[in-house]
Amino acid sequence: MPMSIESGAADGEEVVRKTEPESLEIERSRTGKPVPRRGGRYRHSRYDPEKEAERLVKRAEGRDPRLVVLLDVGWGYAVLAARRLFPKAKVIGFESDLELAELARRRGAWKEDDRTVFLARGEDRDEFELLSRFIDEVGAARPVFLSAGSADSDAGDKWKHRMIELVEKIVAMQRESLSTSARFGSLWWENSVRNLEAWTRVPDVSTWFNKAQGEMVIIFAAGPSLDDSLELFQGGDGGVRLVVDTAAKRVLESGIRVDAVLAADAQDWTLEHFSKLEVSRLLATPIVPPALWDRGRERILMTLAGPHFEWMASAAGMRRVPLKAGGSVTTFAFDLARRMSPRAILLVGNDFAFRAGRRYASGTTYEGRFGMHSLVPNRFLTFENYLLRNAVREEDGQVTDEVLRQYARWMEWEIAATKIPVYRAVDFGLLKNSPVIPPDVLRQFLERPAWNPPRPLGGTSETVPISEKRLRRALGSERLRLARILTSPRKRLAELGPFFEPIVRPFAVASHLDGLDDEAIRELTRRLVRAGDLLDEVLSEDARR
Structure with missing residues (x-):
């Protein structure tokens, strides 16, 4: 939208004059503060915008917020009020009007630091990456959402609601991460220290980045639809084939060619997935049980994000590039897949849903440990009671539980954030926004020669x-x-x-x-x-x- 800018204010600031009915104009309140106006709509009080912002933010008093999320912040008065009233909180300001946001930044009304970040619709910034780094566990423990205005368009409203969902997702991830850290943090640390030789002798997974151009990366997970999908891969060797540890036994015993098995968990039961197996190539995090490294003829390290892992890599003087974690090994596999720059990604058995009482495919280690029927040990604990106790629910016609549903939401966000086409092998599970791969497209990739992985660097x-x-x-x-x-x-x-x-x-x-x-x-x-x-x-x- 065109905007004319003149120099004319007594203090040397720009003055925005209206050039068409809905153009942006900046006026002065009775207290002398800038008030943006578009058409006949003022974004703040024409009398005292600072007092108005303070009244809004005071709604959160008594809740001791550690993260304040403000929607449609305009000139940013509510952000300043939140910083002042809640000195221990971080503050996020969202604005759906890009023209207003750019002007507020240019005039210095929007200032960012370690406590404050602003985001506007249409800015060239990675929203997920920025907010993931900004929202910490303390903020996630006590977030507060406040609306400082309303969007000017349906597109603005949609973006605002998407940002709310994104913040809620990151908050949920941080809470889950903190809960997991409380239960397993000491074990992660112990395994990382015991895996000292892996830190210094095993090459980094970044050697695989950008090495699958023109290929399709296939991610095999252990959901129940894996049973339906394996026969699709019997007729060719093409594609980069990544198998999460829970599916390794089933896939390898089916005779399907595999490029790498991925493992990320610290618990000793991870070793059960590799019972009587030796894999040609193991990609593992530094927190896996130390004995697991012996199961791979070739070994590659997938490090995690976080201060401890950065410290270990720096102390060893080794280059380590972290992959994204998000609740399941599948998240590691997906982040690796997109960093390999393929033409497409295919999800196999990435269901996040139950079928016929099964959470996992037949023949997997977890089928016996966590299959639905194995969790109904006697006639006194009925199937219906199990559903109630474990928050099992139906969503989009699929039976799932709260944990799987959360994992699926995280994966949906990761898929939405990539420009690479993402397909499913069959029509089952919660990831319904990803289409089923057409047979001719799958055949095109499978008929290619087997992928030739790069020789690992480092660890000489x-x-x-x-x-x-x-x-x-x-x-x-x-x-x-x-x-x-x-x-x-x-x-x-x-x-x-x-x-x-x-x-x-x-x-x-x-x-x-x-x-x-x-x-x-x-x-x-x-x-x-x-x-x-x-x-x-x-x-x-x-x-x-």
Whole structure:
């Protein structure tokens, strides 16, 4: 929309004059503050926009918000009020009018820092990436949404609602991540330290980035539709074939060619998926059980995002590029697939739904452990009671549960964020926005020659001794730091650096929100003492060499 800008204000600011009925105009309130107007609609009070914004934000008083999300912020008065009234909170300001947003940025009304971020419809910014980095676990614990205005168009309303859904998704991801960290953070840390040699000897997954141009990446997961799909791949070797660990046994025993098996979980039951299997190529995170690395003839490291993993890579002097995590191994596989720059991605068995009482395909390790019927142990626990106890529900004609539904929502967002065509092998499951692949398109890719993976870089005999010695020296320094901290953990919690983040994270969030009681301090101390014992064990192994 055209806009004329003149210099004429006493303070040297730009003055926007109307050039057509719906053009943007900036007027002054009675208190002298800028008030945007488009047509006959004023975005703020013509009397005192700051007082108006304060009244809006005060609605959140008493809730102690740690994340304030403001919709249609206009000139940003409500953002400033939220920062002032809630000094411990982060603030997000959304604006559906790009022209207004650009002018507010240019005039300095929108200022971003570590507590504030603004986003406008039509800006060339990765919304998911930006907000994922901005919204932390503390903010996710207590978010508040407030509307400072309304959008000027249906498109603006749709964008605003999409941003609300995006923030809710990231909040849910952070809460799930924090909950998982509380249960498994210490195990992640222990496995990462025990996998010291993997950090220094195993090449990085980034060597596969951009190496599937012209190919289709096929991701095999263990959902029930895997049973329907395997025969589709018997007639050719084409495509880059990534198999998540839960589906490895079923796919490999079907005689289907596989390029790599992916593993991401820390629990020992991960090893069950590889019982009596040796895979040609294993892609695993640094938190998997150390014994798992022996199951792959060729091994590649998929690192995670987070302070601890960044610390480990930096201490070893190794290049490690993290993949996105989002609840399931499938998320790793999908992030890797799109970074390989293929022509298309095909999802096989990525269902996130039950069928005939089954959550997993037949012949998979988890079918016996988590199949619906195995979870109904006797006649006193009926199928209907199981559904009620586990929040099983029907959605779009599919039976699912809350965990699978959340995973599916995350995958839908990831799919929506990529420009690569994403298909399903069969019409089943929650990912209905992805079409079923036409048979002729599938045949076109399967008839291609087998993909030739790049030779992994790094982990050479020249670099391993240097990186391993560097990492062990850094571990020794952290052991000394921990010994000092354990003399007074309550007072010195803040001194624990990024190396201990998986252990400390839930306690740090609780400390920011409500403080730590004596029981929490005792539990944190117990976990840190265990961490010190493990460091002593790892470092003594080095001394014996």
